[in-house]
Amino acid sequence: MASSFSFDSLNKAQREAxxxxxxxxxxxxxxxxxxxxxxxxxxxxxxxxxxxASEILAVTFxxxxxxxxxxxxxxxxxxxxxxxxxxxxxxxxxxxxxRGGIDKLGYKKNFSICSHSDQVGLMxxxxxxxxxxxxxxxxxxxLSAISKAKNKGIDPGDLEDDYFATLAVAYQNEIRAQNAVDxxxxxxxxxxxxxxxxxxxxTFRQRFTRVTVDEFQDTNALxxxxxxxxxxxxxxxxxxxxxxxxxxxxxxAEVANILQFEKFFPDPKIIRLEENYRSTxxxxxxxxxxxxxxxxxxxxxxxxxxTGGDPVRIVAMPGDDQEAEFIAEEIMAEKGAxxxxxxxxxxxxxxxxxxxxxxxxxxxxxxxxRMVGAQSFYDRREVRDVLAYAQLLASxxxxxxxxxxxNAPNRGxxxxxxxxxxxxxxEHHESVWQALCDPNFTDQLGAKSASAVQEFVATIAxxxxxxxxxxxxxxxxxxxxxxxxxxxxxxxxxxxxxSEKQQRGEGVFSVIDSLRKHTEKGKNLQSFLDHSALASxxxxxxxxxxxxxxxxxxxxxxGLEFPIVFLVGLEExxxxxxxxxxxxxxxxxxxxxxxxxxxxxxxxxxxxCATRIKWxxxxxxxxxxxxxxxxxxxxxxxxYDEILxxxxxxxxxxxxxxxxxxLLGDT
DNA sequence: GACTAACGTTTTTTT
DNA sequence: AACGTTAGTC
Numbered sequence: 001m002a003s004s005f006s007f008d009s010l011n012k013a014q015r016e017a018x019x020x021x022x023x024x025x026x027x028x029x030x031x032x033x034x035x036x037x038x039x040x041x042x043x044x045x046x047x048x049x050x051x052x053a054s055e056i057l058a059v060t061f062x063x064x065x066x067x068x069x070x071x072x073x074x075x076x077x078x079x080x081x082x083x084x085x086x087x088x089x090x091x092x093x094x095x096x097x098x099r100g101g102i103d104k105l106g107y108k109k110n111f112s113i114c115s116h117s118d119q120v121g122l123m124x125x126x127x128x129x130x131x132x133x134x135x136x137x138x139x140x141x142x143l144s145a146i147s148k149a150k151n152k153g154i155d156p157g158d159l160e161d162d163y164f165a166t167l168a169v170a171y172q173n174e175i176r177a178q179n180a181v182d183x184x185x186x187x188x189x190x191x192x193x194x195x196x197x198x199x200x201x202x203t204f205r206q207r208f209t210r211v212t213v214d215e216f217q218d219t220n221a222l223x224x225x226x227x228x229x230x231x232x233x234x235x236x237x238x239x240x241x242x243x244x245x246x247x248x249x250x251x252x253a254e255v256a257n258i259l260q261f262e263k264f265f266p267d268p269k270i271i272r273l274e275e276n277y278r279s280t281x282x283x284x285x286x287x288x289x290x291x292x293x294x295x296x297x298x299x300x301x302x303x304x305x306x307t308g309g310d311p312v313r314i315v316a317m318p319g320d321d322q323e324a325e326f327i328a329e330e331i332m333a334e335k336g337a338x339x340x341x342x343x344x345x346x347x348x349x350x351x352x353x354x355x356x357x358x359x360x361x362x363x364x365x366x367x368x369x370r371m372v373g374a375q376s377f378y379d380r381r382e383v384r385d386v387l388a389y390a391q392l393l394a395s396x397x398x399x400x401x402x403x404x405x406x407n408a409p410n411r412g413x414x415x416x417x418x419x420x421x422x423x424x425x426x427e428h429h430e431s432v433w434q435a436l437c438d439p440n441f442t443d444q445l446g447a448k449s450a451s452a453v454q455e456f457v458a459t460i461a462x463x464x465x466x467x468x469x470x471x472x473x474x475x476x477x478x479x480x481x482x483x484x485x486x487x488x489x490x491x492x493x494x495x496x497x498x499s500e501k502q503q504r505g506e507g508v509f510s511v512i513d514s515l516r517k518h519t520e521k522g523k524n525l526q527s528f529l530d531h532s533a534l535a536s537x538x539x540x541x542x543x544x545x546x547x548x549x550x551x552x553x554x555x556x557x558x559g560l561e562f563p564i565v566f567l568v569g570l571e572e573x574x575x576x577x578x579x580x581x582x583x584x585x586x587x588x589x590x591x592x593x594x595x596x597x598x599x600x601x602x603x604x605x606x607x608x609c610a611t612r613i614k615w616x617x618x619x620x621x622x623x624x625x626x627x628x629x630x631x632x633x634x635x636x637x638x639x640y641d642e643i644l645x646x647x648x649x650x651x652x653x654x655x656x657x658x659x660x661x662x663l664l665g666d667t
Numbered sequence: 668g669a670c671t672a673a674c675g676t677t678t679t680t681t682t
Numbered sequence: 683a684a685c686g687t688t689a690g691t692c
Contacts (some may be wrong), residue, residue: 051671061681061682062681062682063681063682089681089682090682091681091682092682113682115682116681116682182682183681184681184682186682187682218681247679248679248681250678250679250680251681346675350678350679351677351678352678352679353677353678356683407668410668410669414668414669415668416668459675464675533682534682535682553678553679553680554678554679555678555680556679556680574678577678577679577680579678579679580678580679592679613683614677615676615677615683615684616683616684617683654669
């Protein structure tokens with residue numbers, strides 16, 4: 001079976017990468033240099049060299065990236081080979097490692113994975129319980145400190161702040177007692193099991209002899225340690241990334257993993273992909289001139305394969321209203337003039353809050369658009385609730401999901417009862433569920449609460465039996481449970497609009513539906529819960545199929561490309577963001593802008609405003625200091641007035657009257 | 668225990 | 683401006 005790639009279709013650096021199969025390899029792949037193609041060809045080449053597909057492991061950062069890579073590889077090699085190799089995220093790899101041997105670390109094998117909202121719920125409780133500290137601390141603050149510590153390889157109990165350390169210890173004890181792990185624990189424990197248990201380590205080293213890590217600039221210290229455990233001599237490991245596109249330092253990514261790769265694996269071959277096939281020379285020159293202001297990088301200069309191109313425009317705007325109007329008008333005009341599709345346009349911004357006015361301007365002109373990212377499916381309340389019920393059916397001793405749905409819908413088990421049950425469970429070293437089942441506990445409740453608790457216990461236990469004893473389909477049971485407790489009517493009562501009602505309904509339905517699909521594949525409830533804990537699973541993928549212009553944050557834009565890009569809000573305080581200046585991470589903001597610029601294939605327009613409405617207040621803005629760093633050769637500095645110079649008076653009049661109307665109509 | 672009113676907050680996002 | 687959270691009331 002010949003794989004369908006040829007060395008002829010690759011450039012010199014790509015060929016070298018594809019040809020270098022042995023020993024440590026670091027592939028520095030600049031934006032738009034054919035990274036994915038090179039990696040997939042390299043894997044196809046392995047198969048050609050008779051390396052067994054089952055020994056090949058490719059690790060990515062997100063589920064989306066994993067499925068994309070799987071698809072790309074699938075298009076190049078035999079179907080058999082494609083299914084035999086392992087392409088997954090760090091976290092799902094860790095679940096595999098742990099489901100096999102977590103008992104060696106004293107956990108039970110049926111451990112559950114708590115989601116972010118589970119974590120927040122638990123931390124809220126702990127903050128109340130340990131509420132010694134007078135200052136108000138937010139759960140997220142503590143959790144992110146714990147997460148950062150874990151990802152740095154530090155014991156959260158050793159956090160500098162004593163109060164945080166106490167909370168961290170309590171948190172860890174709590175989830176440990178529930179036989180649960182959080183996302184970070186997956187990595188921590190998998191690394192530990194490989195490090196401490198030579199037999200497990202050897203099993204995996206023999207299982208996976210060829211390891212590829214994608215988006216390596218996003219890996220943190222812990223992931224590096226895990227990789228080192230996973231890859232033994234002769235170190236057939238290939239890491240692929242671009243330090244210039246490292247924009248996730250704020251959540252623990254270590255550029256040092258790239259910058260000091262030699263420290264981790266001996267004598268690596270370092271290959272640079274610098275030939276860019278995406279952007280015009282104008283765009284690339286501008287990008288290069290910006291990024292060279294960063295210190296301590298693996299220097300690369302992207303070379304354009306496309307010469308010339310329209311100059312990059314920097315447009316000064318009077319205010320954010322005009323910015324939005326201008327871009328919407330340009331999109332309308334351009335689409336007509338040069339026959340573009342809506343999908344060819346993208347508007348990039350630093351913060352989600354900046355999208356509102358852009359959306360309005362597009363909607364006014366009936367320009368279809370898609371918002372990428374925004375609030376995610378898995379954090380939607382009804383989704384979390386239904387998943388919590390599913391978790392209870394698998395293991396009712398999991399306190400977090402139990403407490404979550406104890407009174408959702410309201411069934412007369414309020415906070416006071418919940419606190420009593422939690423206290424009782426702590427005293428008796430049992431789960432909250434066991435407390436609720438224990439007559440000794442329910443006897444101390446009022447008659448009303450006691451019967452509510454008994455009914456709840458009976459409902460859950462009954463449903464659980466239907467799965468475990470009557471062997472009914474888990475999705476059917478979950479569906480009828482949700483129906484029986486009248487969950488949907490309850491959640492709908494809290495909705496203000498019909499579309500919200502519909503959305504909630506769809507959320508509930510889609511959880512049950514995806515459980516059904518899962519069980520139809522012969523997988524059990526636990527495997528479904530693992531999957532939905534790890535998959536951000538915004539239902540049926542955030543669809544590249546959605547039509548329209550793209551509105552997206554700079555962060556979310558990494559890895560994408562668009563023919564025509566508008567990059568808004570190049571203002572000091574937004575880009576670079578005030579907070580990053582305070583934290584001394586301006587370099588990362590520069591990389592963020594670099595990522596934004598390199599998304600553009602044909603045309604790039606960057607805008608900044610003189611004033612902007614921020615939190616309901618008009619504030620003055622200064623142009624971003626990054627603008628001054630750009631080389632002028634392919635730049636065109638202009639302004640809103642200059643571009644609309646044809647009829648400046650009309651527009652100004654319109655604004656004037658618009659403002660007047662606002663004043664009059666505002667009372 | 669449920670509902671309402673005042674209050675405070677507001678970068679980026681995945682697993 | 684808009685949202686979620688919390689405190690206070692019925």
